[in-house]
Amino acid sequence: xxxxxxxxxxxxxxxxxxxxxxxxxxxxxxxxxxxxxxxxxxxxxxxxxxxxxxxxxxxxxxxxxxxxxxxxxxxxxxxxxxxxxxxxxxxxxxxxxxxxxxxxxxxxxxxxxxxxxxxxxxxxxxxxxxxxxxxxxxxxxxxxxxxxxxxxxxxxxxxxxxxxxxxxxxxxxxxxxxxxxxxxxxxxxxxxxxxxxxxxxxxxxxxxxxxxxxxxxxxxxxxxxxxxxxxxxxxxxxxxxxxxxxxxxxxxxxxxxxxxxxxxxxxxxxxxxxxxxxxxxxxxxxxxxxxxxxxxxxxxxxxxxxxxxxxxxxxxxxxxxxxxxxxxxxxxxxxxxxxxxxxxxxxxxxxxxxxxxxxxxxxxxxxxxxxxxxxxxxxxxxxxxxxxxxxxxxxxxxxxxxxxxxxxxxxxxxxxxxxxxxxxxxxxxxxxxxxxxxxxxxxxxxxxxxxxxxxxxxxxxxxxx
Amino acid sequence: xxxxxxxxxxxxxxxxxxxxxxxxxxxxxxxxxxxxxxxxxxxxxxxxxxxxxxxxxxxxxxxxxxxxxxxxxxxxxxxxxxxxxxxxxxxxxxxxxxxxxxxxxxxxxxxxxxxxxxxxxxxxxxxxxxxxxxxxxxxxxxxxxxxxxxxxxxxxxxxxxxxxxxxxxxxxxxxxxxxxxxxxxxxxxxxxxxxxxxxxxxxx
Numbered sequence: 001x002x003x004x005x006x007x008x009x010x011x012x013x014x015x016x017x018x019x020x021x022x023x024x025x026x027x028x029x030x031x032x033x034x035x036x037x038x039x040x041x042x043x044x045x046x047x048x049x050x051x052x053x054x055x056x057x058x059x060x061x062x063x064x065x066x067x068x069x070x071x072x073x074x075x076x077x078x079x080x081x082x083x084x085x086x087x088x089x090x091x092x093x094x095x096x097x098x099x100x101x102x103x104x105x106x107x108x109x110x111x112x113x114x115x116x117x118x119x120x121x122x123x124x125x126x127x128x129x130x131x132x133x134x135x136x137x138x139x140x141x142x143x144x145x146x147x148x149x150x151x152x153x154x155x156x157x158x159x160x161x162x163x164x165x166x167x168x169x170x171x172x173x174x175x176x177x178x179x180x181x182x183x184x185x186x187x188x189x190x191x192x193x194x195x196x197x198x199x200x201x202x203x204x205x206x207x208x209x210x211x212x213x214x215x216x217x218x219x220x221x222x223x224x225x226x227x228x229x230x231x232x233x234x235x236x237x238x239x240x241x242x243x244x245x246x247x248x249x250x251x252x253x254x255x256x257x258x259x260x261x262x263x264x265x266x267x268x269x270x271x272x273x274x275x276x277x278x279x280x281x282x283x284x285x286x287x288x289x290x291x292x293x294x295x296x297x298x299x300x301x302x303x304x305x306x307x308x309x310x311x312x313x314x315x316x317x318x319x320x321x322x323x324x325x326x327x328x329x330x331x332x333x334x335x336x337x338x339x340x341x342x343x344x345x346x347x348x349x350x351x352x353x354x355x356x357x358x359x360x361x362x363x364x365x366x367x368x369x370x371x372x373x374x375x376x377x378x379x380x381x382x383x384x385x386x387x388x389x390x391x392x393x394x395x396x397x398x399x400x401x402x403x404x405x406x407x408x409x410x411x412x413x414x415x416x417x418x419x420x421x422x423x424x425x426x427x428x429x430x431x432x433x434x435x436x437x438x439x440x441x442x443x444x445x446x447x448x449x450x451x452x453x454x455x456x457x458x459x460x461x462x463x464x465x
Numbered sequence: 466x467x468x469x470x471x472x473x474x475x476x477x478x479x480x481x482x483x484x485x486x487x488x489x490x491x492x493x494x495x496x497x498x499x500x501x502x503x504x505x506x507x508x509x510x511x512x513x514x515x516x517x518x519x520x521x522x523x524x525x526x527x528x529x530x531x532x533x534x535x536x537x538x539x540x541x542x543x544x545x546x547x548x549x550x551x552x553x554x555x556x557x558x559x560x561x562x563x564x565x566x567x568x569x570x571x572x573x574x575x576x577x578x579x580x581x582x583x584x585x586x587x588x589x590x591x592x593x594x595x596x597x598x599x600x601x602x603x604x605x606x607x608x609x610x611x612x613x614x615x616x617x618x619x620x621x622x623x624x625x626x627x628x629x630x631x632x633x634x635x636x637x638x639x640x641x642x643x644x645x646x647x648x649x650x651x652x653x654x655x656x657x658x659x660x661x662x663x664x665x666x667x668x669x
Contacts (some may be wrong), residue, residue, distance in 0.1 A: 016653050021634040025647055027657045029664065037550060039501045048644070053651060054658070065499065079499040086501050121661055130549040130573055146577035148643075156647040158654050162631050185603065193662040194486050195543030198572055228546065230572045262662050294546075296484050302668075313542075316485050337614035408496045430547060437494075437513040458592040 005166050006235055007201050010266060012142045014124050016158055023160040029123035030140075031058040031153045033096070034109045034302050035065055035087040036411070037128035037218025041151040042090040053157040056068050059118060060091050061099040063108045064411045066404035067387070068374050080412065094154075107377020107403045110134035110345040111136065114218065115377060117247025120234035121263035126153055131345050131427065133224040137217035138244075139236035141201075144225060164230065165199055165275035167368050170206035175266035181216035182425070182445035183345060184208065186288040188220075188280060188296045189227040193312065194296040197229025198239035200276070203268060204234050208282035214243040215349040222346045226295040235267035273366060287461055288444040290370040290429045292320030297429075301460045305330050323431055324440055325419075332458055335442070337421045340371040340453035341434075342398075342446045344408040344426035348376030352425065353384050356446040357392040359454070359464050366456030372399040372414070374406040388407055398453070410435025423452040469639030472582050475564035476609040477536025480526045481600040482498045482511075487540065488547035489574060493556045495548075506552055507559025527560075530603040539600055540567035541593060543576025554578045564610040566617060568593050582641045586608055586617070586626040612637050632654065 016025040040059075052058065064079040076079040091098040099105040105112055110131055113119040121139035126132065128150045135142035143190065145159065152159055171184055183214065188204075189196075202224055209217065212305070217234050224232025234240075241260045244250045253257050286300030295322055299305065307328040308317035326335075342348070342356050353375060365371045373393045375381040381403055384390060390400045407414040408426040415435025416422055422434055422441050429441035451459040497509045520530045538557060544567050553589045554577045557565075563583060570578070572586045578585045590594070599606060599619075604646060612633060616623045616667040628636075635641040647654075658664045 014657065016657050017650050019640070019646065020638065021640050022631045023635075025650055025654075026656055027661070029661065036498050040503050040551075043502065044644075045497050050644075050648065053654065082501055083499055120663055123661075128549060130547065144549040144573055146549055146573060146580065147555075148551060148577065148580035152644050152647055155644050156651060156654060157658070158650075160631075160635075160643045160647060162629065193545055194570070195569060198569060202481065225547075225573070228543065229569065251667045254669075258662065258667040258669070262667065277487075294488070296486075313485050315483075319484060398668075409490075409497060426570050428488075428490070428547060430488045432494055432513050435495070437518070 002273035003271035005203060005268040005272045005274065006139055006168050006233060006266050007141065010122060010124060011163060012197065013028040019160055019219045021160065023162055025158050026124060026161045026368050027158050028126045028153050028312050029057065030111050030118060030125040032113055032125070032127040033058060033060045034129065035083050037147050038150055039083065039090065041147050041154060042094070044151045045154055050155045052154050055095045057157060057364065058096050058154065059099070060096050061106055061109050061112055062087065062101060064405045066101065066402070066412050068401035068406045070404055071203055077324045077413070089228070107379065108345045108348065108405055109237065110379065111348060111376035114138065114214070115379060117244050117250035117348045120244065120250070121240060122266035126159065130225040131222050133231050133260055134218050134222040135347055136224070136231050136233035137214060137221040138240055138448045139233055139263065141231060141233065164201045164226065166203055167200040167278060168205060168274040170277065170279045171204065171208035171282050172279065173208065174428065175285060176207055177446070177465065178287055179285050180445040180447060181212060181219035183285050183288040184282070185220045185223045186290065186295065186443065187285045189223065189296045190298045192227055192278065194226060195228045197224065197227040200229050202227070202229040202232035204232060210237070213351065214239060215351040216336060217350065222250045223295065226427060234375045236263045237267070247272050264288045279303065287448050289458060290462050291324065291326065291332055292317065293429060293431050295429060295443060297425065299332050301333055303332065306331060306438045321364045333460060335458040337369065337423045337452055339416060339422040339455060340365070340369055340421050340449050341407040341422055341424040341426065343374030343376065343406045345376065346427045347425035347446045348374060348380065350380050350383055352446045353380070353389050356450045357389045357449050357451040359461060360396040360398065361392050363396055365453045368456055369453050371397060371453045372401055372407065374401040375403050407434055409433060423449045423458065425449050468514065468617060471639040472584060472636040472641065473613055474609055474611050475536060475584065478605065478609065479535065479537040479539050479600045479608055480532040480535040481539040481597045482526050483541060483597060485542040486546055487544050489550050489553040490547055492548060492553040494543065498552055503552065503555040503556055503559070506556040508633060510556040510560050534561065536561060536563045537608055537610065538562045538565045539593070539596055542568040542572050546571035549573045551577045554581055554583060558583055564598065566610065567655070579635055579641050580629055580643065582636065584612060584636055585626060586610060586628045587622065590628050592624060
């Protein structure tokens, strides 16, 4: 009999029952919530008179609506204030642990879960946010859910789910200088398409992935949903266990030893059977930049913008050119920008900030550019300041902010204006995503964002060595 | 809800919205997620594609009077990709859309729809192209999505559609409103929890 994947193993140990619909009822080990997408779920519970099945397995924070300059309450935005008040009321009434603005544990939900050691291999983890696959970097089965599913997790600590197929994605060889985890995932999405992962769970592996540290792995897994995959995971190994050792919610002593044995046991077997296998050569990946209105519309920095008729969806490409206002055949290198943003659940961790600071050190942001660096959590902010990274950024002309989702998504005061073009380390270049319906987003690694901020136009980070 | 609502048929006229990979930020701009309830979402579907900054209506199928009062939505490939926001299907549903027909749907979006009792059924690229053309040239055509026969019927014609078996079961038996069904097994859920090492602190 062929070996089993991590997905098979976690599915089996978490199956409560086969439901009448043919779905499986899957136990959810950890539930993370934030101020968006949850309020109606609590209302539905109240309507039914249900309590929370496992209140100790839900943790809450606030990230999406947080102003990253002035955080004092009440917020200037009364809707944001009302939303946070609703969360505060709900966590109090239902007895949920909450890391609010006054907590040193506050931050972007997908940054703090791993940082606190809440996220662990072999567990199921759900959150009302599509970037929940970030946590799957630890070998957890972690995925985003809608509000009605948040309700189900609160009321039952479980979900009705269909088992998916598994696609193994091998990234072999080694990455050239100036090429980061962000370039790897952008290349994967470009190759397989933004809908290519529908019906699949992705398992990332191969020498490039194995060599990555946990923060790089989180960047890769974070954007699985941009490739259409609900979950994209990486098998746990000693890198995973070393990262978790000593973290707040990770067991200590003998219990830690038993945890490590369990974590390693859930990794896919060497002879595991996959429904599909895709191979990507790491050494062929360049610094990558998106040019269109979905994350699959990307090119290597030395390439020219593609002709629609040469792409799989010519109409989609035409729509993208219409929004971006660019011409096929022109280079992406040298495209002028207005704003530079380093942050988001994709790229706001300490190593991202170090990579960004490494390029910013001793240089100046181009005078025409508005540039900001937003750490992913209050703790990362403190750690970065301890290393003096904030000084590097402010000396270079970046604004140094408080932790939050910031300019990733247009739900807080950090937004694009009009037709501004933003070099961004976030995850989505959808029309209007950064808060202005006419705004334009180019996704890239944090180091590429900084290089572009300095040149005032899209730059090649390899020239900044 | 204490009564089971079975979703068997949706009948009505259609709004055709062409394009692949239409994301949920486009369906429902993020600023509306700051509202504490879903109650007003029906005012906002495709808002930034329908109105300019001054609030002036733009050319969009949702603004086209020919498609007023439709109950079905025709779309192309990978509709609803991106953010998990249930606000997007809530906006469509509260606007009056009770079934979607397309080439394919993004995973989280389709899951949210089932949990709201909205069928998201799929047909081939060629069939979808025919349906789009018909909807655009003959907006008064009435369609019926019939789950029992897995067919879309209109103008005396019938075509078969696909819907994942579990979604079909959930809608047709009324099990799409899943909370009570899951809650009935709470004892077994607790049993699973007691056997998972991370739930018991990895104690011996």
